[in-house]
Amino acid sequence: MQKIPVAGPSITEKEIRYVTDAVTHAWYSNANMYHDRFEKAFAAYIGRKYCIALPSCTSALHLALASAGVTIGDEVIVPDLTWIATAAPISYMGATPVFVDVDSKTWCLDAKSFEANITPLTKAVITVNLYGSMPDMDAISDIAQRHKVAVIEDAAESIGSLYKDRKAGSFGLASTFSFHGSKTLTTGEGGMLATDDEEFHRRCLFLRDHGRARGDKMFWNDAVAYKYKMSSLQAALGLAQIERVEELVSYKRQIFGWYQEELKDVEGITLNYEPPVVKNSFWMVTIILDSGLGITKEQLMKDLAEKNIDSRPFFYPLSLLPAYQSLPQAKSARERNVVSYRISPYGLNLPSGLNITHDHVIYITKNLKDILATKRSTAKHTSP
């Protein structure tokens, strides 16, 4: 039996047809035809005025921070539990990431921790829609506005999620998406930057093209900047994927529904949360084990691997990573962010790829239940 992968895309004839058309025709005067269509379709779907297709979500975040004027000495607030791609671009700008705690239910930025860590140096906050979940965007937007802090929404994991009828990726000054092969929509590698602010959009276009304004004198640069562009082949793939977005997001929710059904009577685990005001697109089905079970995520991952089931650890707190040990505030974050440190050791992502079937979910949950039952009985027999 082949290992059941933890994540992966859905590619159909449509994607193959569009990419074939792009490699055949998207040259000369048509070089940008797929970018234009992909960006417009994407903007229409999430409800934003402008979208820019980029090589990755990391580059989208970098470009957003640069265009927002984040610079040396500034502070940018990020949740402690996220992929490092959310925070790394802050360091690219010479600014300092400030790691704050998450909410125990949504696993996303906690509004109170956000407000408590604002200083006169805080220039921006990057919210993260973890595994498809959404933070309390009303509270966060309100706090940000009062303190004049720019909101950037890292929506990499949340295409198709809704917060009170507004799509994930439609909040704040700018929002970013990833089309990495593991994400709900893929272009192989790729990203998107979205905004409603015309001036900011213009600045992004300028900085992503080596500091050239559109229509300027050829090879005449006004600033030293970046070169961030997606290829037309990727844009064609992205267009096919965004045209299938409803189908792909429904399937993600279907996968979650299967897991929920199979795991509903299992004690000691918590699945992804969906508050009444949110529609969660469940990028990754995730469980948190009760610490009382005495099983860590690493142990459970090993046990699942023996059954040919791939899984991923819940993100480690950024403040725990060797990458940030020289950062003075990482130390205080380790003491401050109690929820992050409570959740992370016991969380893992279960197979949630778009190739997963109901039978896979039954196999995975059966094995998971067996593993947990065995651990429970050994725990009982060895405890005094």
Ligand SMILES: *Cc1c(COP(=O)(O)O)cnc(C)c1O
């Ligand atoms: C995947 C991901 C990114 C990075 O995306 P890339 O396209 O690989 O740069 C950023 N933030 C979060 C939350 C992600 O999950």
